Amino acid sequence: MSPLAPEWLAHPADANDVPAGVWPDGTLRTESGQLGIAGVSAEEILERFGSPVYVIDEEHARVRARMISAAFTSELARIGTTARIYYAAKAFLSTEIARWVTAEGLGVDVCSGGELAVALAANVPPARIGMHGNNKSLAEIERAVSVGVGTIVIDSEIEITRVAEAAVRHGRIQSVRLRVNSGVHAHTHEFLATAHEDQKFGVPLERAAALVETIRSHASLNFLGLHCHIGSQIFGTDGFAESARRLLGVQAQLLESGEVPELNLGGGFGIAYTRADDPSDIRDIARHIADIVSSECQRLGIPVPVVALEPGRFIIGGAGVTLYTVGTIKNVEVTLDAGGGTAIRKYVSVDGGMSDNARPALYGADYSVRLANRVSAAEPALVRVAGKHCESGDILVYADYLPADVSPGDILAMPATGAYCWSLSSNYNYLGRPPVVAVKDGAARLIVRGETEADLLSRDVGIDPANLGAS
Numbered sequence: 001m002s003p004l005a006p007e008w009l010a011h012p013a014d015a016n017d018v019p020a021g022v023w024p025d026g027t028l029r030t031e032s033g034q035l036g037i038a039g040v041s042a043e044e045i046l047e048r049f050g051s052p053v054y055v056i057d058e059e060h061a062r063v064r065a066r067m068i069s070a071a072f073t074s075e076l077a078r079i080g081t082t083a084r085i086y087y088a089a090k091a092f093l094s095t096e097i098a099r100w101v102t103a104e105g106l107g108v109d110v111c112s113g114g115e116l117a118v119a120l121a122a123n124v125p126p127a128r129i130g131m132h133g134n135n136k137s138l139a140e141i142e143r144a145v146s147v148g149v150g151t152i153v154i155d156s157e158i159e160i161t162r163v164a165e166a167a168v169r170h171g172r173i174q175s176v177r178l179r180v181n182s183g184v185h186a187h188t189h190e191f192l193a194t195a196h197e198d199q200k201f202g203v204p205l206e207r208a209a210a211l212v213e214t215i216r217s218h219a220s221l222n223f224l225g226l227h228c229h230i231g232s233q234i235f236g237t238d239g240f241a242e243s244a245r246r247l248l249g250v251q252a253q254l255l256e257s258g259e260v261p262e263l264n265l266g267g268g269f270g271i272a273y274t275r276a277d278d279p280s281d282i283r284d285i286a287r288h289i290a291d292i293v294s295s296e297c298q299r300l301g302i303p304v305p306v307v308a309l310e311p312g313r314f315i316i317g318g319a320g321v322t323l324y325t326v327g328t329i330k331n332v333e334v335t336l337d338a339g340g341g342t343a344i345r346k347y348v349s350v351d352g353g354m355s356d357n358a359r360p361a362l363y364g365a366d367y368s369v370r371l372a373n374r375v376s377a378a379e380p381a382l383v384r385v386a387g388k389h390c391e392s393g394d395i396l397v398y399a400d401y402l403p404a405d406v407s408p409g410d411i412l413a414m415p416a417t418g419a420y421c422w423s424l425s426s427n428y429n430y431l432g433r434p435p436v437v438a439v440k441d442g443a444a445r446l447i448v449r450g451e452t453e454a455d456l457l458s459r460d461v462g463i464d465p466a467n468l469g470a471s
């Protein structure tokens with residue numbers, strides 16, 4: 001066991017395994033030891049589409065969409081209401097993904113003109129689109145209203161008139177929600193509850209009544225309810241429960257002067273990135289939320305609202321695997337704390353990095369990794385998977401075990417990269433974004449092409465056309 005291994009990382013009996021829960025449902029080792037996702041081998045994917053490449057298991061994403069939808073639909077039916085589920089497009093949006101989630105009955109939540117454009121390009125019915133954003137431009141509001149998006153989440157006082165006036169211009173009555181800060185911040189196991197939040201999103205809960213009155217004073221607006229989002233990668237339900245309690249308290253007050261048909265509790269349902277992650281079953285989360293909503297409404301003597309949710313990562317996160325090719329390997333001698341001597345850390349560098357997955361560099365997020373082109377009986381060795389960018393913080397996997405004979409040319413697979421990887425990707429160091437490939441029933445197909453060198457040069461207006469393609 002390496003002294004550099006973090007406490008949460010267990011030494012694996014087999015560094016070739018692909019534990020269920022972390023990998024897409026359709027992941028298997030083939031007879032030759034290759035990793036296969038939905039019946040397509042890693043080598044085949046790389047041969048056809050190049051390296052690195054994002055792979056999305058379509059069936060996994062669809063099953064997760066159905067799973068969360070069924071869990072909330074049945075639990076909310078039990079308490080006499082319905083669920084309205086929006087896929088949070090910020091996690092990862094392409095026209096294909098938009099088609100999958102709408103085919104599974106979900107709406108789509110967008111938070112910029114660009115995301116709206118993709119949803120519209122995928123023929124998502126505008127009535128099923130919800131629009132967010134703490135600083136929507138006037139043009140974004142205008143477009144959202146003009147195409148007829150179902151709901152707009154008002155994020156600040158100034159937006160009330162902006163949306164109301166746009167609705168008048170387009171002769172529409174625009175349904176809106178009001179985003180409030182519930183004071184609850186949740187992450188993984190814990191949640192923190194404060195009265196006043198220091199953050200850019202939404203309005204303080206105690207301002208809600210006054211702002212809803214203003215919303216209701218506009219004939220061009222239809223107030224649907226309050227909205228909150230308490231964080232991401234949440235494993236339990238206590239944060240959602242506390243937030244629901246706080247919002248329903250205000251809901252009771254708002255019902256004294258008008259209707260409040262909905263309550264939107266946002267997204268944030270967590271997934272397993274490594275074997276150490278153990279998110280609660282979504283059915284238990286749905287049951288607990290439904291119980292709290294029901295008991296609070298009963299206590300307050302108010303009708304049970306429709307409950308809206310906006311999961312992103314829960315649906316697409318675990319469906320994704322990124323494949324990379326190993327370039328260089330270094331055994332680095334590391335000085336241990338408190339005179340503990342030294343230990344070797346194996347740096348395995350691959351052909352991507354923080355430009356295709358910024359989460360480890362941004363949030364210190366942990367991931368796991370496996371050899372994808374073969375299995376090996378070599379002893380497990382602690383590795384750190386690094387990218388190829390000019391930043392020492394360009395790490396993809398801080399710590400996991402790979403067979404010690406991992407070598408240049410091997411293919412590595414990183415699971416749980418479906419959410420907030422492609423959508424947060426960049427062209428840092430002029431790397432082109434990798435392609436996105438959907439796999440299903442033994443077939444792989446391109447859903448977003450990768451960026452070429454020509455793409456990378458295309459916006460630089462100073463380039464002499466004579467130099468293009470010179471190298």
Ligand SMILES: Cc1ncc(COP(=O)(O)O)c(C=O)c1O
Nearest residue numbers: 088229232267268310311312313
């Ligand atoms: C308002 C809102 N809704 C939904 C989401 C989706 O969160 P997740 O992908 O963690 O479910 C986010 C993420 O930041 C958000 O800000």
